[in-house]
Amino acid sequence: MLTDAPPRKLNLAEFQDSDRITTLDLPHDECLPRIASAIESAMKSEEIAKVRRACAEFLKSASQFYQVPDCSVRVLTARPLRVREQWTTELFGDYNPEAMLIRVWMRTAVRKEITSFGTFLSTLCHEFCHHLDYQKFRFSDSWHTRGFYERAAVLYHHARGTPQKHLFWAPMSSGRWRIDWPRTNRSTP
Numbered sequence: 001m002l003t004d005a006p007p008r009k010l011n012l013a014e015f016q017d018s019d020r021i022t023t024l025d026l027p028h029d030e031c032l033p034r035i036a037s038a039i040e041s042a043m044k045s046e047e048i049a050k051v052r053r054a055c056a057e058f059l060k061s062a063s064q065f066y067q068v069p070d071c072s073v074r075v076l077t078a079r080p081l082r083v084r085e086q087w088t089t090e091l092f093g094d095y096n097p098e099a100m101l102i103r104v105w106m107r108t109a110v111r112k113e114i115t116s117f118g119t120f121l122s123t124l125c126h127e128f129c130h131h132l133d134y135q136k137f138r139f140s141d142s143w144h145t146r147g148f149y150e151r152a153a154v155l156y157h158h159a160r161g162t163p164q165k166h167l168f169w170a171p172m173s174s175g176r177w178r179i180d181w182p183r184t185n186r187s188t189p
């Protein structure tokens with residue numbers, strides 16, 4: 001995972017805020033993990049309507065908790081031809097802030113293999129964090145900062161029921177960062 005380069009001047013302060021906010025409040029109940037399990041079962045059944053319903057329930061519950069407007073979700077069988085989002089390795093979802101619409105797809109672009117549940121849930125959390133950037137933090141854009149990836153990871157590990165990871169970052173050129181996976185994985189018990 002690689003962060004975006006900081007904007008030159010306009011929005012730089014917001015970008016820095018996004019970079020600094022590395023955690024999210026989490027619900028104290030098991031609602032999101034329970035719905036995440038329902039997404040996993042629905043994916044196994046390969047019934048797209050079931051997957052969509054479970055994703056919609058997940059987003060509705062998360063939106064209520066964070067007190068933001070609901071966002072809509074579309075679950076597609078394969079990656080659409082036109083995508084907005086630039087993701088580092090492979091593309092599994094996107095978010096349209098005007099329409100407040102998340103799209104996620106169940107098959108990878110190249111080999112048409114079914115996306116793993118972990119990747120799918122991580123994408124759903126990632127796209128929902130874009131929604132939070134606009135609706136909760138009121139940023140004028142939603143950058144992939146270190147903070148953004150940390151927030152998305154906090155939500156994902158809560159929903160998946162896996163231990164939170166401390167992410168270590170390594171600097172790249174032009175103010176970008178990449179996750180130092182060896183260090184990150186070493187520090188996780």
Ligand SMILES: [Zn+2]
Nearest residue numbers: 085126130144
């Ligand atoms: Zn993104």
